[in-house]
Amino acid sequence: MTQKTSVDAITSSVVPDELRLNFLPHYLGSHYLRGETLVYEWARRLASAYNGGSWIFFQLSNGGFYMAPERCGRLHVRWHMNGYNDMMGADAFGIVVTLFALCHLAELRHDDRIIEHYHALRAYAAQHVEAANILRAID
Numbered sequence: 164m165t166q167k168t169s170v171d172a173i174t175s176s177v178v179p180d181e182l183r184l185n186f187l188p189h190y191l192g193s194h195y196l197r198g199e200t201l202v203y204e205w206a207r208r209l210a211s212a213y214n215g216g217s218w219i220f221f222q223l224s225n226g227g228f229y230m231a232p233e234r235c236g237r238l239h240v241r242w243h244m245n246g247y248n249d250m251m252g253a254d255a256f257g258i259v260v261t262l263f264a265l266c267h268l269a270e271l272r273h274d275d276r277i278i279e280h281y282h283a284l285r286a287y288a289a290q291h292v293e294a295a296n297i298l299r300a301i302d
Contacts, residue, residue: 173227173287178220186220190228190280194272201264202230209260209300210238218257227283231257240300247300255293258284259300 178186187195206213217233231254238256241248251259265281268274288297 173283173290174224175221175229175287176224178222183220186222186228191268191277192274194268194274194277197271198264198268198277199230201267202260205260205263205267206232206256209240209242209263210256211241212238213256221257223283223287225283225286227280227287229258229261229284229287231261242300245300245302247302249296249299251293251296251300255291255297258288258291258297262288262297262301 187199191198202218203215213232213235216235218230219233220228220230222228233253235253235256237250237252239249240251240256240259262281262284265277265284269277269281285301288294288301291297
């Protein structure tokens, strides 16, 4: 009798400093500057307490990526368009703002690669320890 195996967990790893320069161009191509700007804009829009700082870049085992603020604890996140209003950790917040930025960028650029990255990150988000919170925030 064969047992059903669960879907392989998607893992994340921090991008080393020496690889950061080419990180966003690798994933977003010529749209990398706009994509990075959108991440920071969404961070400010979703969390009034966010006031800038350095970010950690993550690559995912399924080909996706995201960015998360480096030195911030839990943040109060609010999005009026879906009524979301709750606290989340910096990693979850980074996933949320990267998802919002990718969605926004996909609408602007109509690039299938950006849409693929959105779905890869969303699959990772569904396995995250704060998955319920992330999914409520992006709904």
